[in-house]
Structures are given as structure tokens and as C-alpha cells.
Amino acid sequence: MTGTDYYIPSLVLGVALLVKLPTLWRGRRDPMLRSVLVLLCMAPTSFALAAPPSIQAINRTTGVPNAAAPLVYSTLCALSCASLILILHWRGGPPEKLRRQTRRWLFFYVCLTVSIFVLFALGNAPVERLQDLDTYYANTPFIREMIVAYLIGLTTASAAITVTCWIWAREVTLPWLRRALRTLVVGVVLSLGFCAAKLLAISARWAGGDLDFLSTSIAPPLASVGAVVTTAGFLIPLLAPRLAPRWTAHRAFHRLGPLAKALSETLTGSSVPMTPPRWRDIELRATLRESQITDHLLQLAPYFDIAQRQAVYEDARSHGHIDDDAAVIAAAEMVRSAIVAHAAGHTPADPADTPTLPMALGSAAQRLADVSRHFASLRGPAVPHPAATAHPLESTLR
Incomplete structure (x- = not known):
């Protein structure tokens, strides 16, 4: 994929952020809206940072080959954490239980993020790789563990959100909420496809094979589409209460x-x-x-x-x-x-x-x-x- 393939979804997600930013900023004390704000900030940022031109610029600026890798991976972990916390608060429950679960996920992803930077510092990745770092360093000590760590973070979040939304969608009665949950399921399944493609390519390297195309050609488009669809699923509950009456009025106006x-x-x-x-x-x-x-x-x-x-x-x-x-x-x-x-x-x-x-x-x-x-x-x-x-x-x- 070229830089444009990353910047276009980043732009789309950035527009979604700008549209909802005033509302989200006013309600930033609300844990759910705060999670939406973090999600909408991390989603376009992760794609902008993952673009090859951006990776090259970060590496040149820091003077460290592949310094962009832990930055991109930690951004993806922050995005996963925000998505999980948003689902928790969206579904609701006893406040104390929500706080306890939120703290657990925060602790897990903070530890994961710290481990990513520590493992990168301990490893040796002297050759700059703009698109195939995951497979190129699949057998390099510490770098290998860093790659697996971020994929564990993404897979955990995607799997948890998929199961939660699938079960929840069968229980709700509000049409727009059911559509939002089904949209989320589609988005996170695409994200799971991204993780699966990466893990298969890395596993092939461990076994002495070469399935790098899964990591470089298949996984990025799945991530791009998945992020846009997932963000749309999260935005539906914010937009539906306001747009539903307007849509009803629009339909009634023309039917009359x-x-x-x-x-x-x-x-x-x-x-x-x-x-x-x-x-x-x-x-x-x-x-x-x-x-x-x-x-x-x-x-x-x-x-x-x-x-x-x-x-x-x-x-x-x-x-x-x-x-x-x-x-x-x-x-x-x-x-x-x-x-x-x-x-x-x-x-x-x-x-x-x-x-x-x-x-x-x-x-x-x-x-x-x-x-x-x-x-x-x-x-x-x-x-x-x-x-x-x-x-x-x-x-x-x-």
C-alpha cells in the first residue's frame, strides 16, 4: 500500500472527529464520551503514523531506524483500549463494576504499551523497514516479542468486542442500536482479519516459509476498512437520536x-x-x-x-x-x-x-x-x- 492508502482513511476518520469534537469536548467528563474522543483521536492518528512516508519521517527525525514502530503499535493499543472501554460504558451496568473493569483494561493496555517500548529498546532493528517490519524481524529477539505483544492487544480487543456486540445485538429492541452493533461486528471482524493475516505471515517466517504478502498486501486494507466501519458503528448511537427524528420528518414530508x-x-x-x-x-x-x-x-x-x-x-x-x-x-x-x-x-x-x-x-x-x-x-x-x-x-x- 502507498501513503495515500493510509492517509485517505485517516482523513475520513479525522473528519468524523472534527464533526463530533465540540459535542465530545463539552461532555469530556462523561467516561463514555471521553472514550469516544480518545477513539476518534487515535483512529486517524494510527493510520497517519502507519503510512510509509510518515514512518520514514519519524525515523529520520529521531535518527533511530524503525523508531516509528513502537509509536504506531502503542497507538493501536490505545485505540483498542478506548474501544473496549467505550463498549463497557455503552452497555452500562453497576458503576462500581464499570470502574473496576475499566481499570483492568487500562492496566492491561498500559503494561502492554510499556512492554512494546521496552522490547524495542532491548532489541536490535538496524535496517529500516517501511512496510514489512513485522515479517522482516519476525525471528529477531525482543523485536519478535514486541510484534506479538501489539497483535495480542489488537486481537484481544477485537475478539471481546465481537462477542459482546454479537450477543448484545440479539437482545436489544432499538433498531438504530441493533444496526450500530451489527456495524461494529463487521468492523471488528475485519480487524480480526488484519490480526490473523499478520499472525499467519509471522508464523510462516517462524516455520521457515514466506507468506509476507498476507502482512503487506492483505492486512493493511482490512485494517483501513475495518477502522472506518468500526468508527461508524461507534458514531451511530451519537448521531441516531438526533438524526432519527429528522429522517422521520423528511420521510413524512415527502409522503404527504x-x-x-x-x-x-x-x-x-x-x-x-x-x-x-x-x-x-x-x-x-x-x-x-x-x-x-x-x-x-x-x-x-x-x-x-x-x-x-x-x-x-x-x-x-x-x-x-x-x-x-x-x-x-x-x-x-x-x-x-x-x-x-x-x-x-x-x-x-x-x-x-x-x-x-x-x-x-x-x-x-x-x-x-x-x-x-x-x-x-x-x-x-x-x-x-x-x-x-x-x-x-x-x-x-x-
């Missing part, structure tokens, strides 16, 4: 479009429903569009035929639709028939006989987006007064 357009065209003569500017908040736009539809439905209420709605509802139920869906289908057909009746100039009902909107729409009154979606799918001529005419809606319901 067909009904809003039809009502505007019928009652105001405009084929374009009045909506706030695009730069306004999507939740506000969705709320105003729903209010506009409600106002127009109130104007159209004298043309509603509840007998028709009931007939369509029963017909939908006979075709296997559940209560709520049948109510939506019936409301959509009733609104369409009312639009046709209004456009045809039929005499509206007496104000005293006009049903209220909740009475007219029934349970569908709370599901205008679904009514709009079904309204857009209706085909064939509408029947304004089905009380006097059979109206099986075969083409609509099939």
Missing part, C-alpha cells in the same frame, strides 16, 4: 406530498402546495405541510361520505388487510371521492350534517402520511356516492 398537491389543486387552484423554503428545518416543513392538509380536509369535509368509507373499510378487511391499514385505504378513497365531488360541483352536505375530521377519517386521522401514500397509488375512477352504488374496489385492493 401527493395528498397536499391534490388538495391544493382542488381547493386553491394551485398544483404546488404552499411549503416553507427548503432552507427551513425539515421538521417544521413536515408539520406545516400536515397542517395545510388538515385545513384543506376541513374545507372538504362537507363532501365526505362516511357510508362510503365504511363500505371500503369492510371491503379492505375482506381482502385480508389489518384494521389500521384498512382504515387508511378507506380514508384515502373517501378523500379522493370527495375531491371528485367537489370538482364536479356536487351539493355539499348541510353544515349540521358535516362530520368532524376525526369522525370522518377515523383512526387514519393520525396517519395522514400513510393516507397520502395510498392516495397516490389509487387508480381508476372515483365514485363520489358509493352509498347508492356497489363499490368493491377490486383494482385498488389487489
Whole structure:
């Protein structure tokens, strides 16, 4: 891999850090957010340091061949430790138990990091290796142990996170949390693939063979993709609570479009429903569009035929639709028939006989987006007064 192959994922991860940095910095007293901050700092740093040009620059600056190796390995250990601690606090539990487990992992990875630097100092690695240090020095005393030590740290974290997230994903009910955990599983499995490729290549050297391509060509891409996917998995819980309502509002706004357009065209003569500017908040736009539809439905209420709605509802139920869906289908057909009746100039009902909107729409009154979606799918001529005419809606319901 070239330097670009390392710097691109580093840039992607760095952007994620910049996006969340203000929030994370404000909440740095929270152990979980502090772990996220460390993770988002270590992830791009580890890739930036592991790039061959960066390794060469560190070696030249320090004047020590391969001085970048313990620095990169310790950064990867810090990333592993932050990931484990974040999972602990994310899942939660008794505070004392969390503190005890956090201290254990911190102690383990601090000792591992210190041993990496000590082993490097005790070893002898005079030939600079920018990409294949792990296999080149696989049989060198102390350097060999240093390499194994950092791989143990990465493998331990990846295996623990994989097992925890896999079990947890089967227990949770929140969709976004389940997606986050499954994303994490994918990311850490790729990281396990990185460790496996490195260990196989090193083991081949111990056995007198040569599988260096696993370490130099297979492992780095697995690490790059794995780090990006894992970081995305950790960010989902931070972003989902804020983005989920916006996504819901965005979907509702567009699903309300067909009904809003039809009502505007019928009652105001405009084929374009009045909506706030695009730069306004999507939740506000969705709320105003729903209010506009409600106002127009109130104007159209004298043309509603509840007998028709009931007939369509029963017909939908006979075709296997559940209560709520049948109510939506019936409301959509009733609104369409009312639009046709209004456009045809039929005499509206007496104000005293006009049903209220909740009475007219029934349970569908709370599901205008679904009514709009079904309204857009209706085909064939509408029947304004089905009380006097059979109206099986075969083409609509099939």
C-alpha cells in the first residue's frame, strides 16, 4: 500500500472527529464520551503514523531506524483500549463494576504499551523497514516479542468486542442500536482479519516459509476498512437520536406530498402546495405541510361520505388487510371521492350534517402520511356516492 492508502482513511476518520469534537469536548467528563474522543483521536492518528512516508519521517527525525514502530503499535493499543472501554460504558451496568473493569483494561493496555517500548529498546532493528517490519524481524529477539505483544492487544480487543456486540445485538429492541452493533461486528471482524493475516505471515517466517504478502498486501486494507466501519458503528448511537427524528420528518414530508398537491389543486387552484423554503428545518416543513392538509380536509369535509368509507373499510378487511391499514385505504378513497365531488360541483352536505375530521377519517386521522401514500397509488375512477352504488374496489385492493 502507498501513503495515500493510509492517509485517505485517516482523513475520513479525522473528519468524523472534527464533526463530533465540540459535542465530545463539552461532555469530556462523561467516561463514555471521553472514550469516544480518545477513539476518534487515535483512529486517524494510527493510520497517519502507519503510512510509509510518515514512518520514514519519524525515523529520520529521531535518527533511530524503525523508531516509528513502537509509536504506531502503542497507538493501536490505545485505540483498542478506548474501544473496549467505550463498549463497557455503552452497555452500562453497576458503576462500581464499570470502574473496576475499566481499570483492568487500562492496566492491561498500559503494561502492554510499556512492554512494546521496552522490547524495542532491548532489541536490535538496524535496517529500516517501511512496510514489512513485522515479517522482516519476525525471528529477531525482543523485536519478535514486541510484534506479538501489539497483535495480542489488537486481537484481544477485537475478539471481546465481537462477542459482546454479537450477543448484545440479539437482545436489544432499538433498531438504530441493533444496526450500530451489527456495524461494529463487521468492523471488528475485519480487524480480526488484519490480526490473523499478520499472525499467519509471522508464523510462516517462524516455520521457515514466506507468506509476507498476507502482512503487506492483505492486512493493511482490512485494517483501513475495518477502522472506518468500526468508527461508524461507534458514531451511530451519537448521531441516531438526533438524526432519527429528522429522517422521520423528511420521510413524512415527502409522503404527504401527493395528498397536499391534490388538495391544493382542488381547493386553491394551485398544483404546488404552499411549503416553507427548503432552507427551513425539515421538521417544521413536515408539520406545516400536515397542517395545510388538515385545513384543506376541513374545507372538504362537507363532501365526505362516511357510508362510503365504511363500505371500503369492510371491503379492505375482506381482502385480508389489518384494521389500521384498512382504515387508511378507506380514508384515502373517501378523500379522493370527495375531491371528485367537489370538482364536479356536487351539493355539499348541510353544515349540521358535516362530520368532524376525526369522525370522518377515523383512526387514519393520525396517519395522514400513510393516507397520502395510498392516495397516490389509487387508480381508476372515483365514485363520489358509493352509498347508492356497489363499490368493491377490486383494482385498488389487489
